[in-house]
Amino acid sequence: xxxxxxxxxxxxxxxxxxxxxxxxxxxxxxxxxxxxxxxxxxxxxxxxxxxxxxxxxxxxxxxxxxxxxxxxxxxxxxxxxxxxxxxxxxxxxxxxxxxxxxxxxxxxxxxxxxxxxxxxxxxxxxxxxxxxxxxxxxxxxxxxxxxxxxxxxxxxxxxxxxxxxxxxxxxxxxxxxxxxxxxxxxxxxxxxxxxxxxxxxxxxxxxxxxxxxxxxxxxxxxxxxxxxxxxxxxxxxxxxxxxxxxxxx
Numbered sequence: 067x068x069x070x071x072x073x074x075x076x077x078x079x080x081x082x083x084x085x086x087x088x089x090x091x092x093x094x095x096x097x098x099x100x101x102x103x104x105x106x107x108x109x110x111x112x113x114x115x116x117x118x119x120x121x122x123x124x125x126x127x128x129x130x131x132x133x134x135x136x137x138x139x140x141x142x143x144x145x146x147x148x149x150x151x152x153x154x155x156x157x158x159x160x161x162x163x164x165x166x167x168x169x170x171x172x173x174x175x176x177x178x179x180x181x182x183x184x185x186x187x188x189x190x191x192x193x194x195x196x197x198x199x200x201x202x203x204x205x206x207x208x209x210x211x212x213x214x215x216x217x218x219x220x221x222x223x224x225x226x227x228x229x230x231x232x233x234x235x236x237x238x239x240x241x242x243x244x245x246x247x248x249x250x251x252x253x254x255x256x257x258x259x260x261x262x263x264x265x266x267x268x269x270x271x272x273x274x275x276x277x278x279x280x281x282x283x284x285x286x287x288x289x290x291x292x293x294x295x296x297x298x299x300x301x302x303x304x305x306x307x308x309x310x311x312x313x314x315x
Contacts, residue, residue, distance in 0.1 A: 079170075102137075127153075136182075143234075173232075192250075239286055247272065
């Protein structure tokens, strides 16, 4: 397939205190086999060559594992491919001459650091508030020492697949972190190792979500639609049940 010329509208912002704006760019010689991040690399090389300032964007593994590539592309968190992160999106999705809009996550709890990079340490504080086992558990038992029904193990693994990218927050009209927190809470609530502290954990993590300024879930299910790991909103229902039971006991 021949190379393409694409027109980009990219959000540029110096920091959280500065006023940002959309800036137009044109990228030439884009191969359909490039990933979206490789296309941005090409644009940055052109900007540096011309004496301009490159666009800041998060990236790390570029294999859909780390969740760093947090971009809203044409209004959709992680772009048009379902069940994929931005680094897994390839330019064959687009046609020669297309215009693409690229923005950062939009949420009060995710302040802009620069351009397309946002501060997602609010997620770390939610995890720190209750997403761990504090008791001394001793040596790890053999893998088959604690029998767990396959259905429970599968559901726990579905929750554990969360990579903490924040797409759920960016897509939610309320900027809710419910899918992220629910995945962490559900994962530990389902497995026997997490049972001793399940009540304290869900209360602390839910309270920390509120402190960070995230909104509440109103069942739009946009979070599930854009999650690169396709985590089910059924985990949010479990989190709410866990929270109610913890407060009633």
